[in-house]
Amino acid sequence: MEISALQKERAGYQPKLPKALQGAVKIKEGEPTKSVDNQDDIKKLFPNTYGMPLVEFVPTDKTESKAVNVGVILSGGQAPGGHNVISGLFDELKKLNPNNRLYGFLMGPGGLVDHNYIEITADFVQQYRNTGGFDMIGSGRTKLEQVEQFEKGLEIIRQLDINAIVIIGGDDSNTNACVLAEYYAAKKYGVQVIGCPKTIDGDLKNDQIETSFGFDTATKTYSELIGNIERDCNSARKYWHFIKLMGRSASHIALECALQTQPNICLVSEEIQAKDQTLNDIIEHIAGIIAHRAAQGNNYGVVLIPEGLIEFIPAVGRLIQELNDLLASHGADYKDLEPAAQREYILTHLSAGNRSTFETLPEGVAHQLSLDRDPHGNVQVSLIETEKLISEMVGAKLAQWKKEGKYNGKYSALHHFFGYEGRCAAPSNFDADYCYALGVSAVQLIANDKTGYMAIVKNTTASTDEWKAGGVPITMMMNMEKRNGEMKPVIRKALVELDGAPFKEFAARRDSWARETNYVYPGPIQYWGPADICDRTTKTLQLEQAK
Structure with missing residues (x-):
């Protein structure tokens, strides 16, 4: 070898x-x-x-x-x-x-x-x-x-x-x-x-x-890449980079990478769920920051998005739960239908509130939510291009604001998904x-x-x-x-705690990161050298252990 x-x-x-x-x-x-x-x-x-x-x-x-x-x-x-x-x-x-x-x-x-x-x-x-x-x-x-x-x-x-x-x-x-x-x-x-x-x-x-x-290695690997993009962003000064990061069930990766690199925006799924935010709330929040930076002459920035975001938007989460039950009990009737017939089948079987949510989603996302589940019964959210969905919806919102005279900047988006890049790093x-x-x-x-x-x-x-x-x-x-429609014994997943030290640190600093350009460029993982560089733990662990 x-x-x-x-x-x-x-x-x-x-x-x-x-x-x-x-x-x-x-x-x-x-x-x-x-x-x-x-x-x-x-x-x-x-x-x-x-x-x-x-x-x-x-x-x-x-x-x-x-x-x-x-x-x-x-x-x-x-x-x-x-x-x-x-x-x-x-x-x-x-x-x-x-x-x-x-x-x-x-x-x-x-x-x-x-x-x-x-x-x-x-x-x-x-x-x-x-x-x-x-x-x-x-x-x-x-x-x-x-x-x-x-x-x-x-x-x-x-x-x-x-x-x-x-x-x-x-x-x-x-x-x-x-x-x-x-x-x-x-x-x-x-x-x-x-x-x-x-x-x-x-x-x-x-x-x-x-x-x-x-977690330590993967977040350091992603943070190096995010830092590289931030430096490019700050050099060219003409793109908004939307970066989706792994983390189907929790936003720990996105939060850790935000603490390491200080992007302009980082979405935390658990906060969005706790605040009962809609997809439109999220889009308006991002568009508002882009408009504010544009007014300062800064038509560029970096947005971090957790992979599982869609599931945490409460209305979409309720829809997914009903879809899970529907596919678990009627999957055999549904799976061989043509895409148009599948959509019609779902619409006729959903409750009124969830049907309304399903109809308002972009068709590609709605289709992804209705595909086969993974072996554990979960939506395969990595297949949903959330970063593109959000950047396109933000673009549409900014275009609307431009017509209304509320925005006069330039908006050009680039997309990235960092997943497999971090799973097998040394x-x-x-x-x-x-x-x-x-x-x-x-x-x-x-x-x-x-x-x-x-x-x-x-x-x-x-x-x-x-x-x-x-x-x-x-x-x-x-x-x-x-x-998969049944009650099963499982290890409880740990979500980002909104009253935990890592999130509080992020929440205290994100407004200044949004307005200003305070990027940090962590660089590659170091294996030889001073222990405070080579053996340091994640920001998350340091904050949780208060050290």
Whole structure:
């Protein structure tokens, strides 16, 4: 495999571990836990893995360890640092017992079901240390939720004498990990299941998970690109750049990138929902800022838009909810119709209020909202060109104002969508260290006979030595939500908190960013140099931890 000079140098980087994970480890158990909501329902669904205590790893003199073989799965979208989780798993397994083995199931959870795997060896893992992507074993979006899948997976688990499965994924993947852990525990199969918190979106976060891995690297990557565009914008002084950023369910990426780059406008979906704003409210807000800057002779600027914005506009959100139910129950009647007939079918089946909203949407957007859902039952919002929709509607509003004599500037828009550009970047030092520590923690959870836990690392704005590692029962993070027309147990997504420190910091400064040109150009991720540049965490984490 050909490697770049950067990859060659990065291969030699030894991730830093918390003191508690540097030698032999024992666990300190906390109080029993309960789910964040719907306690009775969750307890009934997970009787064998509910109510377990939080655990923290502390140093010990004990060194003996049982022999274990472990299988690892990368699940869902890519996030920088996944290879370091696997590196941490491998190194810690071999440290505990050189005879321990690590198997990688190929192309996601489907690899377990279909018995596609490789053994991960020292030479093999060496090629992937501190690299981005999931290409070591590939990823996939197969959902583990059927008994036949669990039993089919068990066949290869028994064949390879595997004691535990580690699932590296986001909230849906870790929900599946919890379901699998419960099934194997109920059957007394003796197979442990451990999760690791991954998603660049930043919405797998709570009191126990300070940040999901990949968020740090992805937002630094996007912020470099946004900064480059801001500098170009400030050089040419003739374009408004509308930039859509990943984040279907929450606006953490957009908010973090705004804090790093100080654009003229950043929309936060959660605020729009809380204020019950309409699409027209949003358009008038943006057009008003453009008009104000034009009056100062500044016919240019940068707008950040979260990918999931459309779903958060309350009227559109209500429409989507009814469409989800409609497609879940009548999808078979609908899917083979021609586009015009599909539109007519939807209009005749919607309630009056939602029909009115559907009719007022641009036809392309309305069509996208009525397409097939993703495997988790969600609208595929990445297919909706929200940035173009908004810039065109803003252009129409400005043209109307020009006729009315309210606006006399020039408006020219350019569009960008930053998504895949950030998912496989070489991990920052923070993500390289954090992911490696998560891998080591996962092995220690296995060595201490835990199942249905997610590996966690806390105190992450302190120096790496002072990070605290342990595990949280996955059931603690769960509640019941409607998916594909049915109530299902899922890990609760973390949205941007409007009374949280990151949003408050943004809200306090955005008016001056709108009026003035206060762009910040973060530049590329730095891997070597002063720690305050190379090891710094996200603005979000700094503000949340008040450091």
